[in-house]
Amino acid sequence: MRSIICVHERFDAVWPFAADHWQKRWQSDCCELYRTAEPGARAPHLVPDPAAVQRLVLLGLPAASEDLAPFTSLEECFHSTHTDLPADGLDQAASRGIHIIPHRVDIYWGxxxxxxxxxxxxxxxxxxxxxxxAIIGSLEPWKHGPEVGKPGAQGVQYCDDSRFANGTLGGKRVRVVGAGNIGARYASWCTAMGADVAIWDPFAPDATFAAAGAKRRFHLPELVKDAEIFAPMLPLKEDTYGLVGKDLIDALPHGCLVVQVTRALICDTEALYRRVLNDELALAADVFDIEPVALDSPLLGRHNVVHTPHNAGRTRDANLAWVDDQIARFKPR
Structure with missing residues (x-):
C-alpha cells in the first residue's frame, strides 16, 4: 500500500495544519508528503513512480486527466482546491473504477x-x-459605585448596559435561525446554560430540536417577536440571501442582541445596521456585509457592538477535523 499527499502552498494558506496532520494520521502506512510552491506544479512531476500509488490526496493542485492518468494503480483519490484549477480528470478516474472521495462542506468548522x-x-x-x-487608558471603569445610588442605575460591579440584553445567558429568550451543524450546537449550549431556546428550520428533523432542548417555531415572525438574543446561523445560499428581511429585523424587540457568525447577508444588513446605530439593537458580529469593514465605519468602536474580523471558523482544531472527516471516508486498511 502506497499513500501519497501532494500539497501546494496555496492550499496551506487556507488550511495550514491540514496536510501535515494527514500525513501523521497515515504514518503507519508509510505515507509520503510532497509540498511545492511552484505555480505550475503537477502531481506526476512531484511523485516518483506514480504507477505504484494506491491512495492519492491532491491539495491545491490540478486534477486534470493528465494529472491522474499516470497513477495506473490508483484505488482512491481525494481532491480539494480553493482556486479554478482543472478537475475534469476526476470523472474519468471514476469511470476507471477509482473511488473519488467527495468533499463535504461545512462539517469541520461547526x-x-x-x-x-x-x-x-x-x-x-x-x-x-x-x-x-476601557481600563487600558483610564481608571474610571474601576469606579463602579456612584456617590448616590439610583434605582435601576449603575451600582457596585454593575456595568452592564440596561438598554440592551445584558447579564446572564441563563433565563434569556434565545431565538436561532437554522438547526444545522452550527445552529444546533449553539442552541444546545444556550439550553445547557439555562436559556429559553427556540429554533426555526423547516428542514431539520424533530430529533434535532429535541437534542438541542429547543422549541420548534414554524414561522419566522413568531420566532423574532420575543427574542432577547437573535442568532441567524445559516450558510449564505441563493435561498438564504436576505431571508431575514427588513420586516423581521424591524420586528425584533428593542434591546435585542443580534449574533452573526455565519454570513451577514442572511439578514437585511441595511435595516440591521440602521437599528444598531440608532441604539435600538446590540450587535455581536464576526461577519459583515462588506469585508473588511472600513476603518471609518460607524459600527466600529460602538458601545453596543462587539466586532471581530471573520475568523470564527479557522482554528487548528477545524483544520484537524477537516482532515479527519476526509480520512474517515477512505476504505479501512
Whole structure:
C-alpha cells in the first residue's frame, strides 16, 4: 500500500495544519508528503513512480486527466482546491473504477464557529471587550459605585448596559435561525446554560430540536417577536440571501442582541445596521456585509457592538477535523 499527499502552498494558506496532520494520521502506512510552491506544479512531476500509488490526496493542485492518468494503480483519490484549477480528470478516474472521495462542506468548522458564537453572545451581554479596552487608558471603569445610588442605575460591579440584553445567558429568550451543524450546537449550549431556546428550520428533523432542548417555531415572525438574543446561523445560499428581511429585523424587540457568525447577508444588513446605530439593537458580529469593514465605519468602536474580523471558523482544531472527516471516508486498511 502506497499513500501519497501532494500539497501546494496555496492550499496551506487556507488550511495550514491540514496536510501535515494527514500525513501523521497515515504514518503507519508509510505515507509520503510532497509540498511545492511552484505555480505550475503537477502531481506526476512531484511523485516518483506514480504507477505504484494506491491512495492519492491532491491539495491545491490540478486534477486534470493528465494529472491522474499516470497513477495506473490508483484505488482512491481525494481532491480539494480553493482556486479554478482543472478537475475534469476526476470523472474519468471514476469511470476507471477509482473511488473519488467527495468533499463535504461545512462539517469541520461547526464546533469552532458555534463556540465563537457563544463567546460573542457572552461578550455582547456583558460588554467584555469594551471593559477590556476601557481600563487600558483610564481608571474610571474601576469606579463602579456612584456617590448616590439610583434605582435601576449603575451600582457596585454593575456595568452592564440596561438598554440592551445584558447579564446572564441563563433565563434569556434565545431565538436561532437554522438547526444545522452550527445552529444546533449553539442552541444546545444556550439550553445547557439555562436559556429559553427556540429554533426555526423547516428542514431539520424533530430529533434535532429535541437534542438541542429547543422549541420548534414554524414561522419566522413568531420566532423574532420575543427574542432577547437573535442568532441567524445559516450558510449564505441563493435561498438564504436576505431571508431575514427588513420586516423581521424591524420586528425584533428593542434591546435585542443580534449574533452573526455565519454570513451577514442572511439578514437585511441595511435595516440591521440602521437599528444598531440608532441604539435600538446590540450587535455581536464576526461577519459583515462588506469585508473588511472600513476603518471609518460607524459600527466600529460602538458601545453596543462587539466586532471581530471573520475568523470564527479557522482554528487548528477545524483544520484537524477537516482532515479527519476526509480520512474517515477512505476504505479501512
Amino acid at each position: 464546533q469552532s464557529v458555534a463556540e465563537y458564537g457563544l463567546c460573542l453572545t457572552l461578550c455582547g451581554l456583558r460588554r467584555i471587550p469594551q471593559s477590556h479596552t
